[in-house]
Amino acid sequence: MELPEFLKSLVDFSEEELEEILTHFRVEEVSKEYPLVEQGQICRKLYYIEKGVGRNYYLNADGKEITQLFFGEGRFMTSLESFFQESPSLYNVEVLEESLIHFITKEDLEFLFGKYHKMEQLGRLLSTEMLTKVVHKLNAIQFQTAQERYEYMLTEYPDIIYRVPLGMVASYLGMSQETLSRIRKKKLEE
């Protein structure tokens, strides 16, 4: 979904408001694996994914990549804690395909929050939406078996699961790649 349409679907902005808001966004076409944020940096941009998929990941003590969150089309993406708290990011953020994204800086966003009550509302809605999404995932991870977590992913993110490498999905679901491969096989055999 295109950005203006997406914004309007959440809050009913007037034409003028929408117009000004959009002037603060910039478009970017980025290619696969392009690092939007690197671990340690402070992330000052909020990205909207019009086309493509992105993710947030970090390198654990053994140097293995652990995917924290995926972001599909029509989502805002950023390094959450870094963006909100202006702290060094614990995560890398990248896109996983040729993607079309829009971004706004934190500064501009704060400006818009101050200027437009409705923009503030948008901010609130987006963060509560993200919050429920994360709570849901937490729930899946906390007490479900590897198999159940896979099912969760299938129903929750059917688009993403077949679009990104297996290893990334596995780490996202908190299991090893081998385990995910076996679960998938077992599922097929049924």
Next chain:
Amino acid sequence: MELPEFLKSLVDFSEEELEEILTHFRVEEVSKEYPLVEQGQICRKLYYIEKGVGRNYYLNADGKEITQLFFGEGRFMTSLESFFQESPSLYNVEVLEESLIHFITKEDLEFLFGKYHKMEQLGRLLSTEMLTKVVHKLNAIQFQTAQERYEYMLTEYPDIIYRVPLGMVASYLGMSQETLSRIRKKKLEE
């Protein structure tokens, strides 16, 4: 921290604003294990804990209680997805001690969001704060050993860990009570 003080610490409300906002809250003293929300209900209240501790939990397939989140003093508590999406709550919400809480209904809250830009800002700040908290926990749960998760809890919620029954902490950390008991013992021996 008392509610007015807490609100002012986040957003600089004028005296009149603050006054009106406070009229929409009601105080309640509730005793241990009092169910504020029950699984299946739609939760329409947002609680502020002035004194006490609360939690969110659900009963899994085997009928075992799984604690999802704890809420300490100076926090807002609710059944997150239920409150935001007006969907039946997956969780029970209760306090774990004699507590002093304030609450506001969703209706009143929406009214205030609409009336005061600053109130909307408060809503946004609270949800981003909660969001980073949940992301942080997700992170701890996803790829850490039981021992590491315990350490996480010690540093993150030192106040809560000794205040609530072991079994609740264990399920919160995604491990069995026995495992937590053993970890704690090992830690003491060092």
Next chain:
DNA sequence: GGATTCTTTTGACCTATATCAAAAAACGAA
């Protein structure tokens, strides 16, 4: 279109943590 590189699958083995059961300790009411 074959060589190279990256991703996924498979097998063998191992370990962290679950489960079950019972004892010990702590707590609360009368």
Next chain:
DNA sequence: TTCGTTTTTTGATATAGGTCAAAAGAATCC
């Protein structure tokens, strides 16, 4: 204080899922 109840600890045993290594399969590139 004592008895009954709840919570925590301890021991023995089982298992889901991890790790390591190698083979198989896909994708990418000159």
